[in-house]
Amino acid sequence: MTIQNPQVFTDKQLQRHFDDFGFVRINLLNLEETEELLNSYEALPRPRESGFHCTMFSPDADLKTSVDSIIKNALVEKLKPHFKQHTALYGNFMVKEPGEESDWFVHQDWTYVDEAQHVSVAVWVPLVDLTEKNGVLCVVPGSQKIPNTVRGPGVHDPWTDLHQVIKEEYHEKVFLKAGEAIVWHHRLVHFSPPNMSDEPRIAATLICTPTNVPVYHYWKDPLQQGTLARKYQVDCRFFMNYDIVNEPANVPFSGLVDSHFPDLDLNRLKSFSNEPVDASFVHGPPLTTNA
Numbered sequence: 001m002t003i004q005n006p007q008v009f010t011d012k013q014l015q016r017h018f019d020d021f022g023f024v025r026i027n028l029l030n031l032e033e034t035e036e037l038l039n040s041y042e043a044l045p046r047p048r049e050s051g052f053h054c055t056m057f058s059p060d061a062d063l064k065t066s067v068d069s070i071i072k073n074a075l076v077e078k079l080k081p082h083f084k085q086h087t088a089l090y091g092n093f094m095v096k097e098p099g100e101e102s103d104w105f106v107h108q109d110w111t112y113v114d115e116a117q118h119v120s121v122a123v124w125v126p127l128v129d130l131t132e133k134n135g136v137l138c139v140v141p142g143s144q145k146i147p148n149t150v151r152g153p154g155v156h157d158p159w160t161d162l163h164q165v166i167k168e169e170y171h172e173k174v175f176l177k178a179g180e181a182i183v184w185h186h187r188l189v190h191f192s193p194p195n196m197s198d199e200p201r202i203a204a205t206l207i208c209t210p211t212n213v214p215v216y217h218y219w220k221d222p223l224q225q226g227t228l229a230r231k232y233q234v235d236c237r238f239f240m241n242y243d244i245v246n247e248p249a250n251v252p253f254s255g256l257v258d259s260h261f262p263d264l265d266l267n268r269l270k271s272f273s274n275e276p277v278d279a280s281f282v283h284g285p286p287l288t289t290n291a
């Protein structure tokens, strides 16, 4: 399959970094804006939870809808100067409470668009400084170049055999400051270790897709053999009501798609990196200042 590399960013330097490594860093929110978003999170009527939790996995559609509008209000205008033509799909808070159970696994995000032609991104903004102790975000630079374009609940993960080596050594830690954003390609492999500090590590995230391009969700029935995934056309409302486990309902079915992709080994993964990657490698400071 030929994969196009459409432009996401207005800034050429950002775009080049994104094409090479699959992510960029942007100074997005100032101190006041960061605090305001943190206060909005604290004020939410939500259950007490432990480990890693995020609002998009909540069964409470009202909570998800409130979070979506809080995050869009905080981030959309700030992102406008950076994006050529991306729009916000939905927002979500991702939280690591202190403790071992807040570990979050090595993965790529779901597919949101037809990736043969389009690129979708996650904008992830920690509301506290990231440290070695509190669950820093870790990425595998260049991994977005691996063209497994059908991803979603139940779809086989071709990275399974590499999870351990990625966690132990083959990654880069991205020490973002509170209010700074990382924007990653949805195929970028990433994870975050547990939060072993005494305070929750709270982040806001916004999924963005190219304007006027259909949004899809792939779902594979875990009880069914084979590699066929079901494809649905969805929108923001879908994600406010989705429970992830059950088959998507009340959205147009767009057909069956083969999700097969061969399992990866470390040599294949390394061939996609532009530079040696190890756990001590850190990219420089953010590439832009506040817009």
Ligand SMILES: O=C(O)CCC(=O)C(=O)O
Pocket: 094, 095, 096, 104, 109, 122, 124, 135, 137, 190, 191, 192, 203, 205
């Ligand atoms: O919040 C985190 O630590 C991990 C975020 C993540 O994996 C995601 O947004 O897909």
